[in-house]
Amino acid sequence: MPDQKAGLPELRGDCARCFGLCCVALPFAASADFALDKPAGRPCPNLGADHRCGIHAELRAKGFSGCTVYDCFGAGQQVSQVTFGGRDWRTAPKERARRMFDVFPVVRHLHELLWYLTEALGLPAARPVHGELRQALEQTEALTGQSAEELAALDVAAHRQRVNVLLLRTSELVRAGVPGRKGGRGKGRDRRGADLIGARLRRADLRGASLRGARLIAADLTGADLRDADMIGADLRDADLTDADLSGAFFLTQPQLNAARGSAGTRLPRSVARPVHWTAAG
Structure with missing residues (x-):
């Protein structure tokens, strides 16, 4: 994109x-x-x-x-x-x-x-x-x-x-265009405003999910698939995005990423930059 x-x-x-x-x-x-x-x-x-x-x-x-x-x-x-x-x-x-x-x-x-x-x-x-x-x-x-x-x-x-x-x-x-979204229990699940503080979502299949306004503070999203996920307003403070795939996530802003933790292996949309402190931490 x-x-x-x-x-x-x-x-x-x-x-x-x-x-x-x-x-x-x-x-x-x-x-x-x-x-x-x-x-x-x-x-x-x-x-x-x-x-x-x-x-x-x-x-x-x-x-x-x-x-x-x-x-x-x-x-x-x-x-x-x-x-x-x-x-x-x-x-x-x-x-x-x-x-x-x-x-x-x-x-x-x-x-x-x-x-x-x-x-x-x-x-x-x-x-x-x-x-x-x-x-x-x-x-x-x-x-x-x-x-x-x-x-x-x-x-x-x-x-x-x-x-x-x-x-x-x-x-x-x-x-709606995410492959396998319709009828799937994991893909595309509506998690708008969900309380996911500290949630264990390591390698979770969240492709096509709505995470609008979800509270993901300190959540473990290591290796999670967040392609095509709606990230508008999601609170990513101290969330672990190490090796997560956000390459297609939309409505994701730089402040959200800056508040999270990540790695060189975290895949990002072209509209945002990899936070400097991620590199320093690694």
């Missing part, structure tokens, strides 16, 4: 064109993922005057693994350079800076939807809904270009629900 997102750099975070918005706008709490508490709107103490992270190469070692699994899908540069025309929050009036922080998560949601819609349009099996998907893509792109005031007032949940109807239909069309 060709990588439909390879030519869409605006759906990938470009920190050099952002004002460190994720390091300021978003809150985090002291936990296994973050070494300290930080409220929304307050700059992380590791953020430098140049909007770069002062401990970027040591985030995991210093207790900030949560930062390494985050991806804004290009929302940072969109808000920094387009919505606010390159105006830095550091030099802006407080009200404008606050509006920038409010708008950032809205645009992040929209860019994530653009990621899924773009992938859906690259799936041949979803051809029956390509027209509707293309229309939804154009509508979502148009929303990202709105003013800060319009974005702040946008009902993102309602728009996401409309798009999700199409993504669900896409999932059904793709998984």
Whole structure:
């Protein structure tokens, strides 16, 4: 399957064109993922005057693994350079800076939807809904270009629900074509929202399964077959994907993979990259 997102750099975070918005706008709490508490709107103490992270190469070692699994899908540069025309929050009036922080998560949601819609349009099996998907893509792109005031007032949940109807239909069309899915107990099983925390799924046949929103935290998926599986929203934190086959899994994002564990033998779709810490661990 060709990588439909390879030519869409605006759906990938470009920190050099952002004002460190994720390091300021978003809150985090002291936990296994973050070494300290930080409220929304307050700059992380590791953020430098140049909007770069002062401990970027040591985030995991210093207790900030949560930062390494985050991806804004290009929302940072969109808000920094387009919505606010390159105006830095550091030099802006407080009200404008606050509006920038409010708008950032809205645009992040929209860019994530653009990621899924773009992938859906690259799936041949979803051809029956390509027209509707293309229309939804154009509508979502148009929303990202709105003013800060319009974005702040946008009902993102309602728009996401409309798009999700199409993504669900896409999932059904793709998984319906999986060999042996119909009538099989293992293949294609609907595991949407399933509690699979710590589940033993070593070498499990999950080809064509719907794992939408499934909680796979610390699950053992060593050698599992996840081809043609719908991975949208699946929580893969600390899941073991060693030698698993995800080469055909769809709606899989980089943040999901970054939160998991894997190996050189893990097969991945072309739309995502092998996390650096997988190589380091191996």
